[in-house]
Amino acid sequence: MRGLYLITNDDPFDVLYQKLHIALQSGPIAFIQYRRKQVMPAQQVREIETLLKLCQQYQVPLIINDNLVLARxxxxxxxxxxxxxxxxxxxxxxxxxxxxxxxxxxxLKLAKQAVAEGASYLAFGAVFPSFTKPNAQRVSMATLQQAKAQFELPICVIGGLTVENSQPLINLNIDLYAVVGDVLNLDMDQVAQRVKAWQALLEN
Structure with a gap:
């Protein structure tokens, strides 16, 4: 459980699918998370079916956001x-x-509770402001450093992450980098280059 963790955006699905396919071809992706709040439930099912086949092709786990029924x-x-x-x-x-x-x-209190309840990874954020959740509460580098020291589970960070601003997180040996905009909000022809830039950063 280390590396780039892509979370879907609200692009038309055919565009999103192509971007995800390019991303998966371009470098190792730890997880893809399906988060499509604007899509009707019946359409969500069809989209998940399609994305699951793509993820299986690249042996990347598909994570469903907030919906236990669909995950099951x-x-x-x-x-x-x-x-x-x-x-x-x-x-x-x-x-x-x-x-x-x-x-x-x-x-850290919520993280400790999550560990006790059986979580696989602990997600902290927002690290930076983001377009996805502009008003999300922020997490400090000090808290992330404590989390890395205190918990054995993988630590995931989210919120406004870019290749350019994430070096301090690399220095903390954070495990998972959850990203929407810095990859999937780009034009189609920029996705591959951006994933490769993330790969280079994470391999430092």
Missing amino acids: QFACGLHLGQGDGSLIDARAQLGTQAIIGRTCHDS
């Missing part, structure tokens, strides 16, 4: 925000091998 239906991983249901219940339903991440915001 497709035998995918799950990411749970603090208000998105019981991690204990999700673990019971998805099994011991499922990848289940938990949002911890800027709180």
